[in-house]
Amino acid sequence: MDIKQREKYWKENLKYLGILLAIWFLVSFGFGILLVDQLNAFKLGGVKLGFWFAQQGSIYVFVILIFVYVRLMNKLDKKYKLDA
Amino acid sequence: MDIQTWTFIIVGLTFALYIGIAIWSRAGSTKEFYVAGGGVSPLANGLATGADWMSAASFLGMAGIIAFAGYDGSVYLMGWTGGYVLLALLLAPYLRKFGKFTVPDFIGDRYYSNVARTVAVVAALFVSFTYVAGQMRGVGVVFSRFLDVEVNTGVYIGMAVVFFYAFLGGMKGITYTQVAQYCVLIFAFMVPAIFISLMVTGNPVPQLGFASSGEDGVYLLDKLDGLMTELGFTAYTDGTKSMTDMLFITAALMMGTAGLPHVIIRFFTVPKVSDARKSAGYALLFIAILYTTAPAIAVFARTNLIETVEDTPYEEIPAWFTKWENTGLIAWTDKNGDGKIQYRPGDAVEGRQPEFIESRGTQGQRMISNASSSANELYVDRDITVLANPEIAGLPNWIIALVAAGGLAAALSTAAGLLLVISTSISHDLIKKQIAPDISDKKELWVARFSALLAVVVAGYFGIHPPGFVASVTALAFGLAASSFFPAIIMGIFSKRMNREGAITGMVAGLGITCYYIARFKLGWIGNPETSTQEHWWWGISPEGFGTMGMLVNFAVSILVSRFTPAPPEEVQGIVENIRIPSGAGEAIEH
Numbered sequence: 055m056d057i058k059q060r061e062k063y064w065k066e067n068l069k070y071l072g073i074l075l076a077i078w079f080l081v082s083f084g085f086g087i088l089l090v091d092q093l094n095a096f097k098l099g100g101v102k103l104g105f106w107f108a109q110q111g112s113i114y115v116f117v118i119l120i121f122v123y124v125r126l127m128n129k130l131d132k133k134y135k136l137d138a
Numbered sequence: 139m140d141i142q143t144w145t146f147i148i149v150g151l152t153f154a155l156y157i158g159i160a161i162w163s164r165a166g167s168t169k170e171f172y173v174a175g176g177g178v179s180p181l182a183n184g185l186a187t188g189a190d191w192m193s194a195a196s197f198l199g200m201a202g203i204i205a206f207a208g209y210d211g212s213v214y215l216m217g218w219t220g221g222y223v224l225l226a227l228l229l230a231p232y233l234r235k236f237g238k239f240t241v242p243d244f245i246g247d248r249y250y251s252n253v254a255r256t257v258a259v260v261a262a263l264f265v266s267f268t269y270v271a272g273q274m275r276g277v278g279v280v281f282s283r284f285l286d287v288e289v290n291t292g293v294y295i296g297m298a299v300v301f302f303y304a305f306l307g308g309m310k311g312i313t314y315t316q317v318a319q320y321c322v323l324i325f326a327f328m329v330p331a332i333f334i335s336l337m338v339t340g341n342p343v344p345q346l347g348f349a350s351s352g353e354d355g356v357y358l359l360d361k362l363d364g365l366m367t368e369l370g371f372t373a374y375t376d377g378t379k380s381m382t383d384m385l386f387i388t389a390a391l392m393m394g395t396a397g398l399p400h401v402i403i404r405f406f407t408v409p410k411v412s413d414a415r416k417s418a419g420y421a422l423l424f425i426a427i428l429y430t431t432a433p434a435i436a437v438f439a440r441t442n443l444i445e446t447v448e449d450t451p452y453e454e455i456p457a458w459f460t461k462w463e464n465t466g467l468i469a470w471t472d473k474n475g476d477g478k479i480q481y482r483p484g485d486a487v488e489g490r491q492p493e494f495i496e497s498r499g500t501q502g503q504r505m506i507s508n509a510s511s512s513a514n515e516l517y518v519d520r521d522i523t524v525l526a527n528p529e530i531a532g533l534p535n536w537i538i539a540l541v542a543a544g545g546l547a548a549a550l551s552t553a554a555g556l557l558l559v560i561s562t563s564i565s566h567d568l569i570k571k572q573i574a575p576d577i578s579d580k581k582e583l584w585v586a587r588f589s590a591l592l593a594v595v596v597a598g599y600f601g602i603h604p605p606g607f608v609a610s611v612t613a614l615a616f617g618l619a620a621s622s623f624f625p626a627i628i629m630g631i632f633s634k635r636m637n638r639e640g641a642i643t644g645m646v647a648g649l650g651i652t653c654y655y656i657a658r659f660k661l662g663w664i665g666n667p668e669t670s671t672q673e674h675w676w677w678g679i680s681p682e683g684f685g686t687m688g689m690l691v692n693f694a695v696s697i698l699v700s701r702f703t704p705a706p707p708e709e710v711q712g713i714v715e716n717i718r719i720p721s722g723a724g725e726a727i728e729h
Contacts (some may be wrong), residue, residue, distance in 0.1 A: 056423065066180045071227055080387065082220050086212060086216055086388075087212075087381060087384045088385075094375070099349030100349045100359055100360060101360060101414065102375050105212075105359070108212035109209075110345060110433065112215075112219075113429055113430050114426070114430070116422060117419070119223050120223060120226040120415070120418055121417065124419055127415060131721075136719060136720050
C-alpha cells in the first residue's frame with residue numbers, strides 16, 4: 055500500500071472519529087450536564103429529558119456509536135483492501 | 139429450604155464451575171498466559187470484559203450510590219460507560235495491531251525507552267494494587283454477609299479460588315471463567331430487578347418502568363421528587379454538585395476507564411483489529427444492561443424506602459427492616475421520642491457507621507452510642523438497595539442466594555483481571571524485558587505463575603489489613619490512570635512527533651500533580667488539614683475529578699517538551715505508521 059493511500063485511509067478514519075466523538079460529547083457532557091436545566095423543561099414519558107440523558111440516553115447512544123464505528127471501519131477496510 | 143442452605147448450594151455450584159473451567163483451560167505458553175493465545179472471539183471477550191469491569195462495587199453499590207445521590211450519581215453512569223467509546227475509537231484497535239502483551243510494552247517500544255517502560259510499570263502496579271485491595275475486601279464482605287463467616291475467612295476463600303485459576307490458566311483461564319461469571323452476575327442482577335419493576339410499575343422492563351407511573355397514576359420520578367422536597371432533601375432529579383465538578387469527575391472516570399491496564403489488555407486477546415473494535419461494542423452492550431437497570435432500581439428503592447418508613451411507628455415496620463437492622467446496615471434512634479421513624483437530610487450518626495450497644499430501646503430497636511444531633515433518625519447503608527431487593531419484592535429464597543453468587547462473581551472476576559496485570563507487569567515488563575531478557579518461554583511461564591502467587595498474597599494481605607486510605611483511593615485509581623496512561627497512549631498513536639522526552643515528563647507531571655492534589659485534599663497528608671476542605675479546592679474541582687486536570691497537564695507538558703527535543707527515530711515513526719493500518723495483525727508478534 056503506497057503512502058498516498060495510507061494517508062487517505064487515515065484521514066477518512068479521523069473524519070469518522072471527529073463526527074462520532076462530537077456526538078459522544080454532545081449526549082453526555084452536553085445534554086447530560088451543560089444543557090441539563092434547559093432540557094429538563096421537556097419530558098420523555100415521566101422523566102425530565104436532561105435527567106434521562108444523564109442516566110439512560112447517553113449510555114444507549116454510546117453503545118450505538120461503537121457499533122456504527124465498527125460498521126464504518128469494516129466498510130473502509132474493505133474499500134482499501136485492508137480487511138485481510 | 140432456608141436462605142443459608144440455598145446460598146451454600148448455589149455458591150458451591152458456581153465455584154465448582156469456575157474451577158472446572160480453570161482446569162479445562164490451562165495455559166501452556168506465555169502467550170496463552172498473558173493474552174489467552176490471542177484467539178478469543180469478540181463475543182466471548184465482550185462478556186469477559188463485562189465481568190472484568192463490573193466489580194462488587196458496581197454490582198452491590200452502583201444502584202445504592204444513585205439511589206442516595208440522585209442526579210449527582212449520573213457521573214458514575216456516564217463516566218464508567220463513556221470510556222468504552224474512547225477505548226473502541228481511540229485505543230483498542232491500535233493497541234491490538236501493535237500486538238504485544240502489556241501496556242508498558244507499548245509505552246516502552248513507542249517511546250524507545252526503558253525509563254518510560256519503568257514509569258508505566260510503576261503506574262500500572264500502583265493503579266492495580268489500589269484497585270485490587272478493595273476487591274479482595276469486597277469478596278470478604280460478600281462472604282460474611284451471605285454465609286455468616288468472618289470477613290477474613292471470606293478473604294482467604296476468595297484468595298484460594300482466584301489463585302487456583304490465575305495460577306493454572308493465566309489470561310486463558312481468567313477469560314473463560316469471566317464469561318461464566320458475567321452470566322451469573324447479570325442473571326442475579328436482572329431477575330430481582332424485573333420482579334420489582336413489575337411490582338411497582340406493572341412493566342417488566344426496568345428501563346421503561348423508570349419512565350412510567352405507579353398504581354396511583356403519578357410518574358415515579360415526579361412522586362419521588364415530591365416526597366424528597368417535602369422532607370427537606372434536594373429533589374432527586376436536581377444535583378448538589380457544581381457543573382464544573384460534574385464535568386471534571388465524568389471526564390476523569392471516562393479517561394480513567396480507557397486508561398486502566400486491566401481493561402486495555404482484554405483487547406489484546408482477540409484475533410484481529412476489527413475484532414477489537416467489535417468486542418469493545420459487545421463489552422459496552424453487556425455493561426449497559428446493568429448500568430441502565432441500576433438507575434431504575436435506584437428510583438424504585440428510594441421511593442419504597444421513604445414511603446415505607448417515613449412517619450411509620452417502629453412496631454409496624456416490615457420484617458426486612460428489622461432483619462437488616464440486625465446486621466447493622468440500618469439503624470434507628472427515636473430522637474424526638476414519638477416512636478415513629480423520621481427520615482430527614484443530614485447524617486443520622488456521627489462518623490461513618492452506627493456503633494451499636496448491647497441494649498434494646500423501648501420499641502425493641504437496637505440502640506446506638508453515636509447518634510448525631512440532626513433531626514434525621516434513620517441510618518441506611520447504601521448497599522442495602524440491591525441486597526434487600528429480593529425480600530422487598532417477596533421473591534423466593536433461591537433468588538436471594540443467587541444475588542450472593544452474583545456479588546461473588548463480580549468481585550472475583552475483577553480481582554482476577556487485576557492480579558493478571560500485576561503478575562504480567564512483574565514477569566514480563568520487569569524480568570523478561572529488563573532483568574533477564576534471555577529467559578526461556580517455559581521459565582518465563584513459571585515466573586509469571588509465581589508472580590501471580592505473590593500478587594494474590596499481597597492483595598489478600600491488603601484485603602485483611604486494609605490500609606486506611608484504600609476505601610477512598612479505589613475511586614481515585616481512575617484519576618491516576620487518566621493522568622498517566624491515557625495521554626501517553628493517545629499521543630503515541632495519533633502524533634508521530636511525540637517523543638520519549640515529552641511522554642516521560644508528561645506522565646510524571648500528570649501523575650505527580652494528581653497524587654499531590656489527592657494527598658493534599660483527600661487524604662490530608664500534605665499541608666494544613668484545616669485548609670483541605672471543599673472551600674479550598676482549586677477551581678471547585680473535587681479530588682475525584684482532578685484526574686482530568688492531571689490529564690490536561692500531561693498533554694500540555696508532553697507537547698511543550700516534545701517541541702524542544704529531537705523527533706523520534708525513523709523506525710519508531712514506522713511503528714506508528716504500522717499500527718494505523720489494520721491488516722496483518724493476525725500473527726501477533728512473538729518475542
